[in-house]
Structures are given as structure tokens and as C-alpha cells.
Amino acid sequence: EAQVTQNPRYLITVTGKKLTVTCSQNMNHEYMSWYRQDPGLGLRQIYYSMNVEVTDKGDVPEGYKVSRKEKRNFPLILESPSPNQTSLYFCASSSSGTLPSVTQYFGPGTRLLVL
Amino acid sequence: AQSVTQLGSHVSVSEGALVLLRCNYSSSVPPYLFWYVQYPNQGLQLLLKYTSAATLVKGINGFEAEFKKSETSFHLTKPSAHMSDAAEYFCAVSELSGTYKYIFGTGTRLKVLA
Numbered sequence: 001e002a003q004v005t006q007n008p009r010y011l012i013t014v015t016g017k018k019l020t021v022t023c024s025q026n027m028n029h030e031y032m033s034w035y036r037q038d039p040g041l042g043l044r045q046i047y048y049s050m051n052v053e054v055t056d057k058g059d060v061p062e063g064y065k066v067s068r069k070e071k072r073n074f075p076l077i078l079e080s081p082s083p084n085q086t087s088l089y090f091c092a093s094s095s096s097g098t099l100p101s102v103t104q105y106f107g108p109g110t111r112l113l114v115l
Numbered sequence: 116a117q118s119v120t121q122l123g124s125h126v127s128v129s130e131g132a133l134v135l136l137r138c139n140y141s142s143s144v145p146p147y148l149f150w151y152v153q154y155p156n157q158g159l160q161l162l163l164k165y166t167s168a169a170t171l172v173k174g175i176n177g178f179e180a181e182f183k184k185s186e187t188s189f190h191l192t193k194p195s196a197h198m199s200d201a202a203e204y205f206c207a208v209s210e211l212s213g214t215y216k217y218i219f220g221t222g223t224r225l226k227v228l229a
Contacts, residue, residue, distance in 0.1 A: 004158075031215070040124070042205060043159075043219040050215065058216055090158055103149075104217070106158035 002027045004107035006091050012113045013081055021076045021110050023091030030096035032074040036087040049074055081114045117142045119208050121220035129228045134193040136223045138206030148189045149207040150180055165189060201227045
């Protein structure tokens with residue numbers, strides 16, 4: 001089954017404790033992206049990657065890092081989480097053949113609470 | 116930079132009534148436009164997208180949207196609401212500047228009344 005998976009689905013942590021949210025897709029997609037969803041703000045793009053070793057900032061990259069060492073994986077790293085990073089996070093992927101018109105496929109989301 | 120405005124954070128309709136969810140974009144050139152739906156506790160899934168092939172776009176579950184360049188709008192409609200349509204709907208636009216960024220609206224939560 002074609003899918004985007006995220007782990008963990010729920011995470012409670014404390015300020016300053018480094019964490020990683022994993023994202024994996026099995027569709028051989030080149031393009032992957034991270035979003036955060038906050039009430040009243042919709043989805044905002046954090047980072048995206050056009051392919052292995054190619055990443056770029058979205059609209060809200062501060063406080064986040066990403067890496068793309070393998071095509072299928074695109075982890076999101078919070079090196080020193082703060083309470084304002086409490087949010088619902090989504091990973092998405094798409095093929096890059098006809099960017100930017102392609103459909104993005106979204107993972108189920110990771111709900112993060114930073115105390 | 117491009118932007119997307121969704122008018123109405125909450126919309127309520129009666130079952131069987133017309134659904135109209137509004138989306139306006141700002142862009143100097145026709146962008147690519149998308150409508151996504153998010154059911155409770157799930158990720159987003161594509162309803163439909165405009166890629167300049169046709170101004171009236173038909174999507175899944177009976178939804179459609181019309182691209183109107185003169186009004187910079189891409190409103191989502193469905194002739195007859197069903198209880199299963201209750202969800203949050205997001206309009207999105209993709210950047211055409213070569214950065215391949217996506218801009219989402221703030222979302223409209225649709226409630227369907229029995």
C-alpha cells in the first residue's frame with residue numbers, strides 16, 4: 001500500500017530535549033516536505049526537499065533541521081524544542097515530474113507537546 | 116509572495132443544501148491551486164486541483180471548483196451536502212518562482228446539520 005508514515009504519532013517532551021520525528025514514504029517520491037498545523041493558522045511549510053541531499057526552507061524553518069540522506073526518509077529534527085513548537089506536524093511527499101502541480105500525499109500527523 | 120485567503124473559518128449547512136467554501140489567492144500569474152480535505156484525526160487528502168487545463172475542475176466526492184482569474188478565486192462547491200462531508204477544508208497554492216513552496220489557507224471547518 002502506498003503510504004507516508006510518521007513516527008511517533010504522539011510525543012510529549014520537555015524544553016530543550018532534542019527530538020526527531022521520522023517520515024518515510026514507499027512511493028519512490030523525489031519531493032518531501034514538512035508542515036506544522038496550528039489552529040487559525042492552517043498549515044505552514046517548514047522545510048522541503050527536492051531530492052536526496054537537496055533541502056530548502058519553507059516559511060517557518062526557525063528551530064528545525066532536516067536531512068535527506070535516503071530518498072524514502074525525511075526526518076524532522078528539533079535540537080532544542082520550545083513550547084511554541086507545540087503543534088501538529090505533517091510530512092508529505094510527491095513525485096517531482098510535474099512540480100509544482102503534483103498532488104502531495106500526507107502522513108497521518110505527529111502531535112507534539114513541548115512542556 | 117503568494118497568499119491564500121479562506122473566508123469563513125466555520126461554515127454550517129443543512130444536509131442536502133449547497134456547500135460553498137471560498138478561496139481567494141493573490142498572484143500576478145495564474146498559479147496552481149488545490150483543495151485538500153482533512154477528516155478528524157487524519158492527514159490531508161486531495162479533493163481537486165487546478166493546473167490550467169480547465170477552469171471548472173471536478174474532484175472526488177461530488178466536489179468541484181471554478182477558477183476565476185478576474186476574481187482571483189477558486190471557490191469549492193458541492194450541490195448537496197452529506198453528513199460525511201463534515202471536515203476541515205484547505206485551499207492551497209503552489210509557488211511558481213522555482214522554489215516549489217506550498218502556501219495553505221487557514222482552513223474552513225464544515226459542519227453539516229441533520
